[in-house]
Amino acid sequence: MSKKMILDLDTGIDDTLAIAYALGSPEVELIGITGTYGNVLVEQGVRNALAVTDLFGHPEVPVYAGLPHASRKDSFEVLPVSAFIHGQNGIGDVEIPDSDRSPESGSAVDFIIDAVKTYGKDLVYVPTGPMTNIAAALAKAPEIKDEIGKIVLMGGALTVCGNVDPWQEANISQDPDAADKLFRSGAPVTMVGLDVTLQTLLTYKETATWRELGTPAGRFLADMTDYYIKAYETTAPKLGGCGLHDPLAVGVAVDPTLVDTLKINMKVDVEGPTRGRTIGDNDRLNDPVKTMQVAVGVDVPRFLNEFMTRITGLAKA
Numbered sequence: 001m002s003k004k005m006i007l008d009l010d011t012g013i014d015d016t017l018a019i020a021y022a023l024g025s026p027e028v029e030l031i032g033i034t035g036t037y038g039n040v041l042v043e044q045g046v047r048n049a050l051a052v053t054d055l056f057g058h059p060e061v062p063v064y065a066g067l068p069h070a071s072r073k074d075s076f077e078v079l080p081v082s083a084f085i086h087g088q089n090g091i092g093d094v095e096i097p098d099s100d101r102s103p104e105s106g107s108a109v110d111f112i113i114d115a116v117k118t119y120g121k122d123l124v125y126v127p128t129g130p131m132t133n134i135a136a137a138l139a140k141a142p143e144i145k146d147e148i149g150k151i152v153l154m155g156g157a158l159t160v161c162g163n164v165d166p167w168q169e170a171n172i173s174q175d176p177d178a179a180d181k182l183f184r185s186g187a188p189v190t191m192v193g194l195d196v197t198l199q200t201l202l203t204y205k206e207t208a209t210w211r212e213l214g215t216p217a218g219r220f221l222a223d224m225t226d227y228y229i230k231a232y233e234t235t236a237p238k239l240g241g242c243g244l245h246d247p248l249a250v251g252v253a254v255d256p257t258l259v260d261t262l263k264i265n266m267k268v269d270v271e272g273p274t275r276g277r278t279i280g281d282n283d284r285l286n287d288p289v290k291t292m293q294v295a296v297g298v299d300v301p302r303f304l305n306e307f308m309t310r311i312t313g314l315a316k317a
């Protein structure tokens, strides 16, 4: 059986690139997208996921609306910095048609649980926004931690500082409690954080090749990603490109050899001034079983080549 993948997204420019990477990867079948909040409200992210899967020629991918806010909060508002980086509509303010599909009527959390029951070790779940949906799934069906193939998340920072403040990476900062529950659950988690995602950068040179394809998907990808690169010129002028955060998590889910990992039991600080920090769990330091891996090195040229080959191939069709 081929590997089955679920993406859990706050769609989002790099989340959209993650969808494109997954759809351009013959090794995996994208069996569904679960929506979360973060770069956008959950409704906007779901709208974007439906619209871009249509544009990429894959209207068969079901999209579920997930939980609309963090476990310890009762609402969510998009931060101005998120709108600056991803645009008001989350996809660089590029206009693409709404899908004529609706989100699935069932719950995203139940979809995740059912998929684990159906596909077991053949399922890889890739969250690239807050960890709220998977934490809720683990609370409802704790046994899925032993049944799922793996979870490859984009979030956190172990060897570098955060991007929200010195401690916190954006996805973890939205719901540190949910991420801590996931990290301590014993589920087989690979953390793909800023340690590696800020090493994989895209520039206007690559987006120009998408525009030159002359297809609607190529033009959309180029215009959307140029918006993101432009925002990075303000938020991170020294980088020289935009960080390919979410697509790198998909890349690692498809091919784990793209990164070097450290086996370590992790936790998230949930109290005090370092709330949101992703760090080794002292209480499980001497536990011989390490359930998590943290990506600390990445083969940048090989990933960028895979990224361009897969996404360009999808946009050409």
Ligand code: BDR
Residues within 6 Å of the ligand: 012, 013, 014, 015, 039, 128, 129, 154, 163, 169, 170, 171, 245, 246
């Ligand atoms: C993460 O935060 C979001 O803005 C991006 O989509 C990515 O998932 C990077 O810190």
Ligand code: CA
Residues within 6 Å of the ligand: 009, 010, 012, 014, 015, 039, 128, 129, 246
């Ligand atoms: Ca994201």
